[in-house]
Amino acid sequence: MSATQKTSYGDVKNAILKRIHDTVWAPGSLMPGEVALSEEFGCARATMNRALRELASDGVIERKRKAGTRIKSSPTRQAKFVIPRIREEIEATGFDYRYALIERTEETPPDWLRARMGRKGGDDVLHLRCMHYAGSRAFQYEDRWINLASVPKARVQAFEDINPNEWLIREVPFSDAEVIFSTVNADQMLSEMLNVPLGAALFTLERITWFKAMPLTYAKLYFHAGYQMTTRL
Amino acid sequence: MSATQKTSYGDVKNAILKRIHDTVWAPGSLMPGEVALSEEFGCARATMNRALRELASDGVIERKRKAGTRIKSSPTRQAKFVIPRIREEIEATGFDYRYALIERTEETPPDWLRARMGRKGGDDVLHLRCMHYAGSRAFQYEDRWINLASVPKARVQAFEDINPNEWLIREVPFSDAEVIFSTVNADQMLSEMLNVPLGAALFTLERITWFKAMPLTYAKLYFHAGYQMTTRL
DNA sequence: CAGTGGTCTAGACCACGTG
């Protein structure tokens, strides 16, 4: 949208994308180095670097030191999904957010959980079952497990007035997380909790969080029927 | 992990994240400008700029010219999901990818489709129903609609030997796309197509694609039972 | 209008990883 500037990194990106689309550079092949390209396009290397760096982050090319930059053979499109805090998400729709703790127990972690969190030890975990409501309507059922070895403060927190996610965000920094979207048919418990027919297709989000290889918490969230996530590319 | 350098943008990011976490700068409040910060941290403004730019793209802060940079009150965590081409996805698991066209018709678009694509006119659309298999197992059912006004080449393409997505990627550039994840209970048709029990919870992905405000194609993909999308933050 | 972020430049040093 501008030819006024010197040679914007955006222009470079578009030009390179066009070349890739026109297979001037074949998929899988090596493209010229930063210095060569910046000379060809008449821009500073920093500018070219930013263009290429963003293209790499967009999944269009792959860069390796010494090896150079090559066109990805399968241009993996990617979508950025915002995972809002549930309170914001609900309040944004105009409803009141309400939270309720259903059950709070300390347990030894079941095998599937140990496998999921990649832990050897049998440290105790805090198991929380909660509901989130939008106005009077059930919005989400949450099955939360917190590793007490890495988050000992959780042992003395009742979680009756604050939901686990908000508490964790405030109290515990994390470094890595894994998110899994899947679906499930509502069983008896879920159908009652979420007030949906038995067998209804539900959207689920699992989230595992670590701090430097130490697992902090695992959560599985079951959304009300009809929930959807949307994003733009 | 390095104090060797001068002051890396990564260090700056971490330092700022820590300040936000420690509420040195309260949510919603304004933080100092780039110049002030770069002086305080002893780095060039370009370095500070990159750190702040990435933090903004991570959804931690919000930046506006003249207005300054402020901490987001609701730090929206976001996940980047890779949306692979189905052939790659299947072949990556070691199965053969197979594609089958079920039905190909030219129609006037139904109302819901016109609404979805935000189009006034009643231009004809090409409607394709397809199946994708992993080995002998049904993997995905695809319901695809292509706007013939914007993609006239599709009219003379049989789509018997190439799937719509691969053809479109090769032939038609696009500028914007919207992706929607949701779930559905398998109806009679889906249960037969995907070989799952009636009512099974299925993962669905809708995708609408534009080129400069002109709608190109709408697709709704129904995945086999048990499908999940996963990502790391 | 004036302040803040957005971007470009030209040059430099460094780290990684292939050959």
Place this chain on the structure above:
DNA sequence: ACGTGGTCTAGACCACTGT
């Protein structure tokens, strides 16, 4: 070992937008 990307710097001009 050495080439390629990764990053930092110091300085400059520009574009947007709140006042």
